[in-house]
Structure formats: structure tokens, C-alpha cells
Amino acid sequence: MAHQTHHITYSAENSHLRWDNSLKPILTIPSDSEVTLELPDGGGNQFDAFSTTESITSFDLAKADPAVGPVFIEDAQAGDVLKVDFLSLKPMDFGWTAILPGALNFGLLADEFPDPVLKIWDLKTHASEGYTEFKEGIHIPIRSFLGVVGVARAEAGEWSTIPPYETGGNIDCKHIMEGSCLYLPIKVKGALFSCGDGHAAQGDGEVCGTAIETRMTARIRLSVIKGKPWIKSPNFETSGVKVKVWDTKGEYAVLGVDADLREASRKALKGLIEWLVAEKSLTREESYILASVASDLRIVEAVEMPHYAVACILPLNIFVGSP
Template sequence: MAHQTHHITHSHSNTHLRWDKTLAPVLTVSSGDEITLDLPDGGGNQFDAHSTSESISTFDVSKADPAVGPVFVKDAQPGDVLKVEFLSLQPAAYGWTAILPGSMNFGLLSDEFHEQRLKIWDLETHAKDGYAVFKEGIHIPIRPFLGVVGIAREEAGEWSTIPPYDTGGNIDCKYIVEGSCLYLSVKVEGALFSCGDGHAAQGDGEVCGTAIETQMKAKMRLSVEKNKPWVKSPHYETSGVKAKVWDSKGEYAVLGIDADLREASRKAIRGMIEWLSGEKGLTREEGYMLASVAGDMKIVEAVDMPHYAVACSMPLNIFVGSIGK
């Protein structure tokens, strides 16, 4: 049987904010079929290309991380694996990064940043060159991926799309780009696949709570695989393809040391923000956002207790000239 391609547009009727195995499928496909989707951004399209920091005052966090679906995959049964192949990921012409204040703030230093900030990114002008401009002298490589990719949980009830689970969800993993595969452990008949939360770029950790959030046109292939009991949580496989223009020039990193892993991470981020302010002339808010879209958090040492060592690193290839105001 020839495999088919199906399309899902973004509408209220096929978008949800919860994982729930009782949700009615918006589409039924066969194993091996391809789907294309028009996906909202992680804020539910509440900002546009002309939004400003003042627009955050009307932002409704209850609409965050919407997922489009679910898609029922024929022959998918509990114990199987759903293989998701990312064939194409196309960001919109603009994106946004925000520091959200108060109870809305998901950032790792949310208790230290109290002023709302919104940056609108131009994702169109330099799209063919593979980057977006943070500010004069700082270019961020565009590596699109989806923050939310998952399937229904076996437990009854409603489960928010904001956290990640063993069945996927808001995993925010920047390595699952075009050409990569994600493997999910099926818990209910049909798997009930959904996705959303397009990112044009993100650092490991997404430390200020947002990446370069953007609407996305995505194309994927969904396939059922049997007899892979080792897949109990999300697994992924990358293609190894890297854009030549972003050959590494090395990185600058700050270590945070603490007996508490979260506090070690916070120390590393603080140190990186201080370096970006002192060495590169960025404001603290700019440094926080840059660490979220381009910096990587790494556990570099975990055995010499009672302390952990966490690094916050910044690729030096993003600095392309004198940094403007």
C-alpha cells in the first residue's frame, strides 16, 4: 500500500493544552504516512512582529505550549514504539524571546529578573545565510526544532502540555532538528500524537524560560515499530549534518559549583551573564536572553560529592564583530 501525506492546519478545534487519552483524534493515519502541520508558537500566537515589551501585560500564560493533534496512528498498540522522522521544519518570518515577570516566569533566575522584556527577531532577512541577528555583532545560528512532541499518557485524566514526560511532551531538546528521529514508547491504542511549540534556536537549558519562539510549518513521517522494549522514555537519533557556516571557533564557559544541582546551574548562569555584561557590554537582560537562545548548560562533573560542577558555555562563533548598542 502506498503511503499518504496528510495536512493539519492550525485551528481551535485541533489544538489542545493537555495530554488526555480521551481526546478525539483530528486525523487517522497509517504507519509510514507523512503529515504536514501549521503549528502555533509556544505562546499560542499571542505576539506578532510588532509586539513590544508592553505587550507582555496581556500575555495569558494559560495558553502556553499548545499542541496540534492528536493523530491516531493505525496499528500502534501499547508496548510499541512510534518513530517520528522530522523531514522539514520551516520557521515563520519572525520569532520572539521574552523574560516573563512574576508568576509567568519560567526562567532559572526568575527571582532575580523582575522587569518584563520582549525581543522580536527578524527570521527572514538572513534566512538563506542561516542566522538571525541578536544585535549588531552577534549572530545566532538558526536550527529549527519543535519544543513539544509527544503522545498520550496511559494514566486517566488531563496532563498539562507544559512539562515533559516519559511519553514526550515539552521536551525542548534542540538536537531533534530536521533529519533527526524521535522514538516514543506507545501507551495507548493509536499513540495519539501531537506537537507544537516551534523554536528557531535554543541553548541547552532554555534558561530564561523562552527560546526563539516561532510558528512553524513541519513535515514528519510517523511509523510504528515493534519489539523495542528498551524504549521507555524519549530516545532520539541525529543525522550528524551541520551547517558549514557555523564551524566552531570554540566556546567560553563558566562553572557553577554547589552541592545542589539547581543552584550550581544558577551560579553558572549568573557568571555567564556577568561575563557577557563585562566583556561584551550587554545588559543583564540581554545576557539572560542570549544565554537562553545560544548558551548550553552541561553537567561536567557529578561524582566528587558533595559538589556538582555545571558549565554554562557560549559558542564564540556567534560574535562576528563589534557589538552595537
Template structure:
């Protein structure tokens, strides 16, 4: 029978800022073992529930996206798959979203937002109802997931934890929630699994560079699978919808989207995001900073069309169900 293991955020030797296959494992587990993690947030807990916008210029991006691990999984060999099952994900009582200073250059429109801002979220008061309040009249569903989930690279050396890779890493995929399964292609003996960067909610794209960042308690099952050569990058499986989830989706209020059209996919994405920000300012009366942060935690960037050259179409869409009261409805 596989054992359970715990990884504490208070032990600094359990935290690393680079993927490196030379890192010494903090635990060795058998396939099928459960590992619980007490995780720092994606900003290395530099912001707390009492932080203000005055603290943002002091943010050190070099400490960003800390990963907890690595975990050596017995039986994992190059060519195998590491199956990662997300059993439980629990946020802290608070979270944060920031527009980081332009000098850091973080976010899809970082060059257009040279200032800084910070939103501290209350993740406790309405936890039972499943949402948090952006501002009165705007509710954001809480859907916890981990931004950083990955294993060691095949090549020697250090690799930043900030980008995503074929071995996982900072994949920031909001669909890999509790009940989901992630499949990662093993490149080194033992896989060397690490995770971190808890999010309470995020839009596809994480457009301002931050989601609702929060410390997270996570319980994960790690299993080795063989004979799946088609998994050459992270693949994932989401859980089946419950009747309640289907009912909620069907009764949704639709979405509002802005299309960005350009011969460059990145520029098309920037245009789409600008369009949604302009709509939120003009139609809903939000400030420019509020609009940028709201888009990052609730709006989805989607490739609407990619084959009709020379231009691409990207949609930045926002579910209207987040608007629950005056003056927004």
C-alpha cells in the same frame, strides 16, 4: 501506500493544552504516513512581529505550549514505539524571546528578573545565510526544531502540555532538528500523537524560559515499530554531519563557559548561568536583560561533573562564533 494529511492552526479543534487519552483524534493515519502541521508558536501566537515589551505583562501562560493533534496511528499498541521522523521544518518570518514577568515565575533565574523584556527577531532577511541578528555584531544560527512532541499518557485524566514526560511533550531538545528521528514509547492504542512549540534556535536549558519562539510549518512521518523494549522514555537519533557542517564546526572559535559549583544541581545551574551573564555584561557590554535572553537562545547548560560528592559542577557555555563584528570581536 501511506497517505499524507494536513493539520491547520486555523481549526481550533486541532489545538489542545492538555495531554488526555480521551481526546478525540483529528486524523487517523496508517504507519508510515506523512503529516504536515501549520503550528501556532509556543505562546499561542500572543506575540506578533509588531509586539513590544508593553505587551509582555498581558501574556497568558495558561495558553502556553499548545499542541496540535492528536493523530491516531493505526497499528500502534501499548509496548510499541512510535518513530517520528522530522522531514521539513520551516519557521515563520519572525520570532520572539521574552523575559516573562516575575509573577509568572518562568525561567531559571525568574526570581532575579522580576521585570519583563521582549526581543522580536527577523528570521527572513538572513534566512539564506542561515542566521538571525541578535544585535549588530552578534549572529545566532537558525536551527529549527519543535519543543513539544509527544503522545498520550497511559493514565486517564488531563496533563499539562508545559512539562516533559516519559511520553514526550515539552522536551525542548534543540538537537532534534530536520533529519532527526525521535522514538516514543506507546502507552495507548493509536499512540495519539501531537506536536507544537516551534523554535528557530535555543541553548540547551532554555534558561530564561523562552527560546526564539516562532510559528512553524512541519512535515513529520509517523511509523510504528515493535520489539524495542529499551525505549522507556524519549530517545532520539541525529542526522550525520555533512562535510560543510564538519568544516564549520572545526573552524569554530571555541566557547566561553562559567562553572557553577554546588551540592544542589539546580543551584549549580543557576550559579553557572549567573556567571555567564556577568561575563556578557562585563566583557561584552550587554545589558542584564540582553545577557539573560542571549544565554537562553545560544548558551548550553551542561553537567560537567556529577560524581564527586557532595558538589556538582555545571557549565554554562557560549560559542564565541556568534560574535562576528565590533564591538564584540
């Protein structure tokens, strides 16, 4: 018999900003239940469709990365695994990407981009065609996913929702889209599952510190799995279904080489920004934002010490009408 579906709205009472295994569940469900959640964006809904760069001055980092939950799953015990099936992910009509200033700036090149910038994206006009427009001639595929997905940690106390953990959290993995499933190691009775931080698109690395952040309605199925002790961190499985893309035009990539993996990543990103400014006539700030939502950082060499090689890769099919 199919279990009843459940609906959770976003509110202060139904969300939290810290992982804490003493939190009271907002919902208790049997395994294999479906839940629909109305989720906030990663900024805690502090921006709207009419916000401007000036709006960043009132941004409160203490409200960032709220998670809706926790949900208690019956029969879930420490040592089990929680399977999260992403059945539907629907973004709101708008999203935002920001270069945040000062202590708010999580970007890979925070030292080079000290000034705030806020871009508001229209996620409605071309939604049926599967993309949002960065600017004329540059289209970004909408590939929705949740940045924050996790279960409670075994350790007592409060743990920020901003970083990722072995139990999930702010993993920001763009590959766990609709149709995919995520496996999380359960550390406490009931699992205490929470999620949030909707994204309409992101590159691997989220290099400027934000993706296309958006509020999201997510329909998921939560199932307890026994006997998989090898799952000790988030594992995921993609659907194999190809998302809609335009004519494949290949990729442009810059390699960063350095003995420090982070510095190699920075060098690759800097090189891609320089290419975008020189060849695509974008500003440095536009290039940084575009790289965050569309380019992928990839380790291409990790054994020939003392140097690592990291590629910053941009798909050329985002440039519509370009040769």
C-alpha cells in the same frame, strides 16, 4: 506503495492544551504516513511581529504550549514505539523571546529578573545565510526544532502540556532538528500523537524560560515499531549532518559548583551573564536572553560528592568580527 500525505492546519478544533487519552483524534492514518502540520508558537500565537514589551501585560499563560492533534496511528498498541522522522521544519518570518514577569517566569534566574522584556527576532532577512541577528555583531544560527512532541499518557485525565513526561511532551530538545528522529513509548491504542511549540534556536537549558519562539510548518513521518521494550522514555537519533556554522572560534564557559544541581546551574549562568556584561557590553537582560537562545548548560562533574560542577558554555562564533 507510498501512503498519502496529510495536511493539518492550526485551529482551536485541531489543538489542545492538555494530554488526555480520551481526546477524539483529528486524523487517523496508517503507519509510515507523512503529515504536514501548521503549528503555533509556544505562546499560542499571542505575539506578532509588531508586539512590544508592553504586550506581555495581556499574555495569558493558560494558552501556552498548545499542541496540534491528536493523530491516531493505525496498528499502534501500548508497548509499541512511535518513530517520528523530522523531514522538514520551516519557521515563520519572525520569532520572539521573553523574560516573563511574576508567576509567568519560568527562568532559572526568575528571582533576579522580575521585569518583563520582549524581543522580536527577524527570521527572514538572513534566513538564506542561516542566521538571525541578535544585535549588530552578534549572529544566532537558525536551528529549528519542535519543543512539544509527544503521545498520550496511559493515565486517565488531563495533564498539562507545559512539562515533559516519559511519553514526550514539552521536552525542548534542540538536538532533534530536521533530519533527526525521535522514538516515543506508546501507552495507548493509536498512540494519539501531537506536537507544537516551534523554536528557531535555543540553548540547552532554555535558561530565561523561552527560546526563539516561532510558528512552524513541520513535515514529519510517523511509523509504528514493534519489539523495542527498552525504549521507556524519549530517545532520539541525530542525522550526523553538520548544520552551517561560521569560523569556529571556540567557546567561553563558566563553571558553577554547588551541592545542589540547580544551584550549580544558576551559579554558572550568573557567571556567564557577568562576563557578557563586562566583556561584550550587553545589559543584564540582553545577556540573559542571549544565554537562553545560545548557551548550553552541561553537567561536567557528577560523582565527586558533595559537589556538582555545571558549565554554562557559549560558542564564540556568534560574535561576528570579534577577535
